[in-house]
Amino acid sequence: MRAMVLNASGSALRLDDHRATPPPGPDEILIRVRACGVCRTDLHMVDGDLPLPKLPVIPGHEIVGAVGAMGVNVTRFRKGDRVGVPWLGWTCGECQYCRTGRENLCDRAKFTGYHLDGGYAEFAVADARYAFPIPDGVGDLEFAPLLCAGMIGFRALRLAGDAERVGFYGFGAAGHIAVQVARHRHQAVYAFTRPGDTQGQEFARSLGAVWAGGSDERPPELLDAALIFAPAGPLVPAALAATAKGGTVVCAGIHMSDIPSFPYELLWGERVVRSVANLTRKDGEEFLAIAQEAGVRTRTTEFSLEEADEALAALREGRLEGAAVLVP
Ligand SMILES: [Zn+2]
Ligand SMILES: [Zn+2]
Numbered sequence: 282m283r284a285m286v287l288n289a290s291g292s293a294l295r296l297d298d299h300r301a302t303p304p305p306g307p308d309e310i311l312i313r314v315r316a317c318g319v320c321r322t323d324l325h326m327v328d329g330d331l332p333l334p335k336l337p338v339i340p341g342h343e344i345v346g347a348v349g350a351m352g353v354n355v356t357r358f359r360k361g362d363r364v365g366v367p368w369l370g371w372t373c374g375e376c377q378y379c380r381t382g383r384e385n386l387c388d389r390a391k392f393t394g395y396h397l398d399g400g401y402a403e404f405a406v407a408d409a410r411y412a413f414p415i416p417d418g419v420g421d422l423e424f425a426p427l428l429c430a431g432m433i434g435f436r437a438l439r440l441a442g443d444a445e446r447v448g449f450y451g452f453g454a455a456g457h458i459a460v461q462v463a464r465h466r467h468q469a470v471y472a473f474t475r476p477g478d479t480q481g482q483e484f485a486r487s488l489g490a491v492w493a494g495g496s497d498e499r500p501p502e503l504l505d506a507a508l509i510f511a512p513a514g515p516l517v518p519a520a521l522a523a524t525a526k527g528g529t530v531v532c533a534g535i536h537m538s539d540i541p542s543f544p545y546e547l548l549w550g551e552r553v554v555r556s557v558a559n560l561t562r563k564d565g566e567e568f569l570a571i572a573q574e575a576g577v578r579t580r581t582t583e584f585s586l587e588e589a590d591e592a593l594a595a596l597r598e599g600r601l602e603g604a605a606v607l608v609p
Pocket of ligand 2: 387
């Protein structure tokens with residue numbers, strides 16, 4: 282099969298067009314990949330921001346495809362079923378986190394496209410217990426960004442509590458989905474983009490943001506919560522300054538540049554700063570149900586498998602509206 286492979290931290294992906302198609306283990310399905318979303322986490326891997334537990338590795342954890350073969354223990358799916366594979370690829374089921382409904386924090390968790398080869402390839406294997414069936418009526422490309430950007434955005438939104446006014450710092454793949462879910466939940470979204478990105482601000486307003494401006498601006502009203510999707514530490518004090526007493530600032534990315542020191546006054550008043558890490562399978566199921574109910578539509582830009590580095594460059598430079606998706 283053809284696959285885009287990361288051989289070393291901080292290097293470009295390389296095409297391997299003679300890679301052996303992986304055989305599915307007893308609990309696994311073999312998937313013919315039809316689309317795979319490009320996530321900022323992939324960019325952090327390529328840019329050397331994250332430790333890499335497995336090298337070489339095939340990135341990609343927003344996989345949409347069709348089941349081609351199954352291990353002996355798999356009963357959930359049949360050949361030809363359309364499935365989605367998210368970031369959470371395996372958990373131990375035994376640790377204190379797994380036993381208390383927090384498998385997203387499992388010490389031994391394996392993540393797709395990180396510990397496990399992912400979807401930047403023609404075929405991928407995945408543990409069937411962590412894959413999602415995909416409903417009819419939504420295209421492969423359109424569905425892919427729901428599998429991480431959508432699910433993580435949803436978890437971040439929920440961790441922000443019942444906020445009426447929610448700020449989004451960064452309005453990319455996750456933001457453009459979460460704004461639609463927030464609207465459905467009758468929450469008002471204030472979108473902050475890179476200063477001067479009027480096109481991004483227009484995009485946010487077109488999807489229902491009540492206000493959009495640069496991250497250096499103050500919103501017209503204080504926020505009840507803020508979600509930080511952009512990987513920039515200085516946004517934490519900025520978001521705290523824009524958030525009312527008792528509000529929560531949620532850092533939604535896996536990596537962020539250092540947070541500068543800031544006066545305690547910004548945190549005072551029972552403001553909370555927290556991160557969101559990974560997802561549970563339950564989050565995924567709940568999000569997919571609400572996405573369908575809310576009629577969430579995603580904006581995607583298609584790239585071929587061989588164009589993976591180009592897609593990552595477009596993401597790095599903020600040139601994308603919505604999400605990049607690879608089609609092998
Ligand atoms: Zn992701
Ligand atoms: Zn565990």
